[in-house]
Amino acid sequence: MKYGIDIGHNCPPVDTGAVGIRKEDELNKQVGDRVIEKLKALKYEVVDCTPSFASNLGNSLYKRVNKANEEKVDVYVSIHFNSGGGRGTEVFAISKEGKDIAKRVVDAIATLDYVNRGVKDGSWLYVLKNTKMPAILVEGGFVDSKEDMQRFNAEKTANAIVKGLTGSTVNEKDSENGDAKPSVDIALLKMQNGLNILNILDYTGKKLNEDGIMGEKTISSVKRFQGIVGLEINGINDLKTNVALANILSKPLLKFGNNNIVANRYIQWRLNIIIDGIFGNDTEKAVLKYQTIKKINVDGIVGIITWNGLIV
Structure with a gap:
């Protein structure tokens, strides 16, 4: 199984995330890096689809999708945090298989006491419309919600995403050592x-x-x-x-x-x-x-x- 992990935005100055109580770019990076480490610790192949530079926003989105398609990843995951006055977690998808994965991920994040906003239609999102594999876009919480930001924990959020994807979790020490000890359900x-x-x-x-x-x-x-x-x-x-x-x-x-x-x-x-x-x-x-x-x-x-x- 090969995962394509796209750490949302983080491509300044043309593609940066929302700013509220916290900066989305920082949260995306904290969670995304951990998700990559944990998947590798579980012996999955991982492709980082986040571009290091882009000429404009459209080029940033294109590079993420193109990387996933060129590498022929099995599942594409774009990691984000929301803004706009709401609270809670939601995950976007288009295909039936993508929605199945999205439900597992959003339900896992919601166990961290976030409001579960469910699986949403992602047919308007460039990265979901143009990837050739099951794809999801995760909104881990709202950067302008005091409640969401108080409960934010990068390690727990990353573990929830990985559990939704694979059914397993990896503690921080094992992830860093590359020697995973999955939790048993x-x-x-x-x-x-x-x-x-x-x-x-x-x-x-x-x-x-x-x-x-x-x-x-x-x-x-x-x-x-x-x-x-x-x-x-x-x-x-x-x-x-x-x-x-x-x-x-x-x-x-x-x-x-x-x-x-x-x-x-x-x-x-x-x-x-x-x-x-x-x-x-x-x-x-x-x-x-x-x-x-x-x-x-x-x-x-x-x-x-x-x-x-x-x-x-």
């Missing part, structure tokens, strides 16, 4: 284990490394699972996804006419038949066929023995 660790039990493979066709880190492979498996069981496909380890996973792992009794849509859909997926969540004639026939092949009790009911054959 126990809930995510349990989800990875559950996905492996259910044989939900990642985009490479392999089971997940159960490490408690929300990397791209885990996100791809979560999305696959969400699609199978009929949830919103967002790649987020949210409550609905966990409930669906627990439902299936509990091995509920399934038979003709039952209303457990989530478990029915999973069974249909495993038996390679049309997935509609309805345990009707086609699903019963498929279960009977499976039981016959496996030489287990042929009754068309998914009980504990049939479940054990499917997910253990």
Whole structure:
């Protein structure tokens, strides 16, 4: 995974940021440098897309986008702070994949007690319109908000952005040493284990490394699972996804006419038949066929023995 990090503005005298209680250029730089260090510590490839000089504002924006496109980064992240009398954090994006990333980032920053202004349409922003990869523009807070500036912490903000991007955080010492020790999300660790039990493979066709880190492979498996069981496909380890996973792992009794849509859909997926969540004639026939092949009790009911054959 290659990230393109654009430290907003910071290209004087033609491209400088807003000024309020604090200077945006200073905050962008403090956060951006840390984000780059932390991503490198986590062994990601990072391209600094911030230009050192430009002839005018348009040229500054062009150079940022051109660098990301030339280097063929996988995700572009432009780091900014807002102004104009509001407060809180928001992240702009255009594509579906960009908006998924943006939601993870804005939610992570909001845990630092910022108002969560959500994901915003970035179709009017040059750097998002002209990059060829999923791209986001982060507004970490308002430089003219006393409340936002009192809670600003560059280290925490950088960790929140990195967690939104990768699922991991890196403490300051490890980041400086280049020897990352990612924090482990126990809930995510349990989800990875559950996905492996259910044989939900990642985009490479392999089971997940159960490490408690929300990397791209885990996100791809979560999305696959969400699609199978009929949830919103967002790649987020949210409550609905966990409930669906627990439902299936509990091995509920399934038979003709039952209303457990989530478990029915999973069974249909495993038996390679049309997935509609309805345990009707086609699903019963498929279960009977499976039981016959496996030489287990042929009754068309998914009980504990049939479940054990499917997910253990």
